[in-house]
Structures are given as structure tokens and as C-alpha cells.
Amino acid sequence: MGYAVVLGEALIDLLEEDRDGELIYRQAIGGAPLNVAVGVARLGGAVQYAGSLGTDVLGDRIAAFLAEAGVGERGVRRAAVPTTLAVTTFEGAEPAFTFYGEPPSYALLGPADLDRDILAGGEVLYTGSICLLREPFRAAARQAWSGFSGLRVFDPNVRPRLLPDAAAVTALRELVEEFFATADLVKLSLADAQLLYAESDPAAAADRIRSLGAAAVVVTCGARGAHVAAADGAVSLPAPSVRAIDATGAGDSVMGALVSRLLAEGRPAGLDDWQRHVRFALAVAGLVCERQGGATAMPTPAEVTARWGEI
Template sequence: MGYAVVIGEALVDLLDGQVDGEPVYRQMIGGAPLNVAVGAARLGSAVEFVGSLGDDVLAGRIRALLADAGVGQRGVVTVPAPTALAVATFAGAEPDFRFYGEPPSYGLLEADALDQELIRAASVLYCGSIALLRAPVLAAARRAWSLTTGRRVFDPNVRPRLLPDAAAMDRLRALVAEFAASADLVKLSAADAELLYPGEPLERVAQRLRTLGAAAVVITQGPTGALVSAGTGEAPVRVPAPVVNAVDATGAGDSVMGALIADLLLTGPPAPEDWPERVTYALRVAGLVCEAPGAAVAMPTREQVAARFPTPIRGRDQVSPPSSA
């Protein structure tokens, strides 16, 4: 089965809300890569998180959550910085994140700090999200990308607040092109696609990334579902999302990536015609995440997914992954 290495940020989200009519911020451990790592681990996969954490109490809570989820921390380094914060407010379909902490605790992973054997032996390597906007982490991700012999997956997780001008967005587009060129899977949201390639239909965005070199592209569309593009000459396929009682969509897209990584570890890369089946299962995972508050803490097990969505997907829900070594 092997294991996955997830490189990127872990931080603390402060989610804007109200209690008894008074404004409050609900503290949640987050960061898209951390959510991905926890999501894959909760589905039975062996996962190692690689990143830099601060030296305060909040960093201790992050470590505890990773440990509780069964995520390895061989690649985690401690840096002399307070844990970065992301304040999330909600005024539309997508939350608005503002980030605090300079330099951010998640942006201090150096390439020389990588456990190279850990990277080389991984069956799947995930890189992406806002940590790559920091030069040290980008250098580390590039080195890991070159070292791995496993499947490479990438998610840009665009945060416009961290892209102050057109030049910054151009640099991110170039970064997406760089990683997509040798990726086995690129996952992004419809909002990411619109920010990166304004006005382009999702089918064209998927084709652009495939032309760059990505073997498969999955674009999530919230309650609508997802667009999947894989296989030479195959037209993109739209996969519907299950109907759920959503209360909090935080981390839903990350759970899709976590589920797809877990499946890559469990059964390897699918045939092009089987990608929609895998995405259908991943959307079930995301739907269950939306039915509970939080992000990482809402990631379900396979048993919970099967209980909530009992109709099998060609028997996939009944698959039990082998125990991790």
C-alpha cells in the first residue's frame, strides 16, 4: 500500500461567527495540506506530514491533532515563530481568509531539512497551497518533487489575499504550470480556476492543465459536484455531488484530495474511465465533511462514509484498506 507524504502548511483558523448575538472566533486547526493529510489518514492510509511548525502552545495542539489522526511527523520541523493565524469571514460562496504572522510559521521549511529517504520511498507526494508562496518551502517542494519516485499530486489552493497584484498572480500561474507539467493529478476548485484563468470554461482549464502535462485533472464545484479530465482524447466528465445537509463547507475540497490520495495508495492509479468512480467516492467524503462543523476534525472514516451513503459504488465503499506497517 505504501504511504503518502504531504508537504505544506499547518496553521490555526479563526472562523468568524456569533454566540448569543455576540461576535466570536471559533478556533480550528487547519491549512489545506494538513486537512489533506488528516483526511487520507482517516480513510485508512499511512501519511507523513512535512512542514514547519511554530514553538508555541498552538503548535503543540497541531501536533496533537496530527498524532490523534495517525499522521506521521517525521518530516516536521520546529521553528522559532508563533503559529500563523488565518481569520476567515463569510460573505459569499467562498470564505475570505486574511493571514497573520510574519514570517509565517509554515513558511520556514528549508530544502536541506527534508528527510530525503522519507520522500524517495513515498508512494504518493502532495505539494501545493499557500506554503509554496514562500521561497524556502517552494525550494523544499521542488527538491521533493524531483526526489520522489511515487505519484505526484498538486493543488494550488489559491488565496487572493496573498496575491497583491497582477505580477503575483502571474508568478502563481507559472508555478501551477511548473508542477502540472509532471503531475499525476491536479486538483483545484472552480474558484481557483476562475482566479487563475478568468473567464475560461472549466473544460478549457482542465484541457490547459492536461496539455501542460497533468495526467488527470479534477475541478471541484461545491454542491454541483466536480469536473474530471483524464485519458488521451477523452472528453471531461461531470460528476454530481450527493445531496447533503451542509452546515460547514470548510475543508470539503481538501477532503476530496485526501480521498483521492487514499485511493491512489489503496489501488494505484485508475484507468481513465474509472476516474469518475473515484471522484464520486471522494465527493461522498466531502459531503460528509460538510455535514459537521470544522475541517480536519470532520474528516470521516470509510465506515462512516459507508454508513452515510450505503449505496455501493461498484463495491468501493466495502473496500477495507490493509493495515499500515
């Protein structure tokens, strides 16, 4: 089995929490791409993370966490800036994010920082998320994506609070559609589809993205499950029933699970393969939702089997 390259942000989440009647913020290592990388590693896949980390104590903690999780760090650049903080508030189990730190420590990887050997040897490349909103990371992602010969997977991971007006939404739509056009897999949430396309029907959103060139599209719909569209058909799959306490990182765990399956089995032959992979990914996400979220909630294969049996 080969390895995946995960290209994107790592930061510190400050998670709002009520403790004995007092509102506090619990520190957690996060960032959607970091969560994906850790999810792949926890599920037994080999993965290299490529991104920028601050040189402060929080950046050191992220680097140590990646190493402990078994994520390769050859693609990491350290930058002499404070680590970005994502203050995370909740409506029920669903998180909302506000970001602090300028320049953002997570977006300072440029084209010259890319490790060409890592990219040349990878079987799957993931990118996406908020790092694409900033240079020089955007240029690095475009360069890595255009030259990659393996499977390319993308998640827009839209954060509305970083999009101040309609012009910003339009610019993001045009940007992500560059990646959609040549993606082997696009994974996005229904909330992403609603913001990008004012589209509340996951099937219509998937069809639109496939028409741009994406080979397969998975639209996650929270507790409703996911819609999967491939060249030979489409289907909606239910999510397992869980007692969710924190959905932070659930979508990232779906992508981590899908990447792990792509590493293990290669390019899917069609919708039947995608269905198997997405059922597994929804089970992984269900388990993540039953834990305090983020990278530390990503499960191992043994934990998935213990909770759901063989999938």
C-alpha cells in the same frame, strides 16, 4: 498499501461564528495540506506530514493533533516563531481567509530539512497551497517534487487575499504551471481556475492544464460537483445533495479521498477509474460540508458508508 507524503502548511484557523448574538472566533487546526493528511489518515491511508510548526503552545497543539489523527510526523521541523493564524469569515457556507504572522510559521521548511528516506519510500506525494508563495518552502517543494518517483498530486489552493495585484497572479500562475507539467493529478477548484485563467468553464480549464502535461485533472465546482479529465476522455459528475453548514476543508477532503484511493489501488488505468475515485471523493466532501469544517470534519470509512452506503 504504501504511504503518502503530504508537504505543506499547518496553521490555526480562527473561524467566525455567531453565538447568542455575539460574533466570536472558534479556534480550529487547519491548513489545506494538514487537512489532506488528516483526511487520508481518517480514511485508513498511511501518511507522513512534512512541514514546519511553531514552537509555541499552538504549534504543540498542532503536533498533538497530528499524532492523535495517526499522521506521521517524521518530516516536521519546529521553528521558534509564533504559529500563523488564518482568520476565517463566511459568505453563507463559503469561507474567506486573512492570514496573520510574519514570518509564516508554515513556510520555514527548507531543502536541507527534507527527510530523504521518507520521500524515497513514499508512493504518493502531495504539495501545493499557500506555502509555495514563500521561501524556503518553495525550494523544498521543488526539490522533493523533482526527485519523487511515485505518483505526484498537486492543488494550487489559491487564496486571493495573498495576491495583491496582477503581477502576483501572473507569478503564481507561472509557479503552479511548473508543477502542473509533471503532475499525475491536479485538483483545483473552479474559483482557482477563474483566478489563474479567467476561466469559468471547468472543462476548458481542465483541458488547458492537461495540455501543460498533467495526466489527470479534477476541477471541483462546489454544489455542482466536479469535472474530471484524463487521457482517454472527460466527464462531469454531480455532487450529492447535502445541507451544507460549513464548506471549510471540503476541497481538501476531495484531495484526501483521492490520495487514499491512489494508495489503495495505484495508478488509475483511465477515466473509468478516475470517475469511481471522484464519486467517492465528492461523497466524502458532502459529508464534510454537513459538519463544522476543517480537519476535525474529515470522516472515517464507516461514517462515509453510514451516510451514503457503499461507493
